[in-house]
Structure formats: structure tokens, C-alpha cells
Amino acid sequence: MTWRHVTILSCLSGLVLLGGCAGQFSHGVYSEGAVRYRVGELPGSWQRVALRGNDLAFLSLDSPHSLAVNATCQGHDDPPLDVLTRHLLMGFTERETVSQQLITLDGREGLRSHVTAKLDGVPVEMVMLVMKKQGCVYDFTYLSPRGQLAARLDAFEQLVAQFHTEKAS
Numbered sequence: 001m002t003w004r005h006v007t008i009l010s011c012l013s014g015l016v017l018l019g020g021c022a023g024q025f026s027h028g029v030y031s032e033g034a035v036r037y038r039v040g041e042l043p044g045s046w047q048r049v050a051l052r053g054n055d056l057a058f059l060s061l062d063s064p065h066s067l068a069v070n071a072t073c074q075g076h077d078d079p080p081l082d083v084l085t086r087h088l089l090m091g092f093t094e095r096e097t098v099s100q101q102l103i104t105l106d107g108r109e110g111l112r113s114h115v116t117a118k119l120d121g122v123p124v125e126m127v128m129l130v131m132k133k134q135g136c137v138y139d140f141t142y143l144s145p146r147g148q149l150a151a152r153l154d155a156f157e158q159l160v161a162q163f164h165t166e167k168a169s
Contacts, residue, residue: 023055030055031168035136040162042067043153065152066143067159073136073140081111084130084137092117106164108133114124116146123150127156133165 023032025048032055042058051057056069066125079087081102089095098114098116110131117124123146130139140163142149142156 021116023123025056028149028162029166030071030076034168035073036166036168037071037138037165038164039069040158040160042159046155048137059151060155063148063151064145065148065155067156068141069139069159071136071138074129076137078132080129081109084132085111085113085128088128088130088139088141089115089117092119093121094118105131105160106131106133114149127153129160136165138163138165 022097023030023035025031026157028038029038031037035055045061046058047061047064049057049059054068054070056067057134058067060066076084082100085100092115095115095117099118100111100113103110103112108131110129112127112129114127115125117126125144125146125148127142128139130137132138140156140160142153144152
């Protein structure tokens, strides 16, 4: 992990190298209890890490970028997608929405947002995607130093493009 990873991610509490995690992740499929979903595989330059509050989190080994995926199936009521997006931005300051669009993901409507902000004074840029399906909220976050978003955006697109919920066994 480079000093830039530490700078960007030091504000995100709970970052540890992958050890014991509650859910299982194998061959692109995450499962924990009643939650089971598939995501696209990432290039070998990404390392999985444990990040409190996220099912899956990855750091780029050769650049200061991170990805996170999470499913929340209880305690969220049924807020609109824009409210769910604002919830993901809690803790960020000087937030500015660059773009926002409705997309279809796994047969459901999702809200994709491109945002610039500061995290403990560090300028960041991110793409977030939120969607609801079968009583769960799924969120995807790609975090980058400001101005470097395009450098690893393809990995985020690959991860999201193959997202599909599956029936838990």
C-alpha cells in the first residue's frame, strides 16, 4: 500500500488486510446468509481487503484507487435512490455532483453518480451506484484521487457490468 492509499483511506475506519470476513467470496460470488450476488472479476492489480461496513473492498496495488460493494437487506426502510446516494456521501465535505443518471442494473433501476468531494481535507473523486432489489439495497463505490478517476474506471465498470443477484442456498 502506498502513501497515497494511506492518505485516501486513512479516513475510512476499519481497513485491514484481508483476514477473517463474515461473508464468503469465491469465483466472483459473494454470499452471506440470505445475500448472494456475483460481480465481475478484477485484474490482478487489485487486492481484496476487509473494510468495515462493506461486503467487498479492493485496493489497486499500483495506484491510489479503491472499490467497495455492499448489500444492506435490513434496517433501511425504502428510501429513494437519491437519498441512498446522499447516505453514501456522509463524512465527505465540499461535495459536488458532476453527473447523475438512471441506469438499469440486473433488471432494476439504479442511480449512478459522479461526485467530487473532500475526505478529511483530501480531494477525491468517485463514482457511486445504488440500486434496490428483492428487499436489499446494493451500493458500489469507486474512489480515486481527484483528477485520476479515469485511470482505473474500467475495473469499476467490469465489476458492475457482471453484477447479478443469485438465490442463496
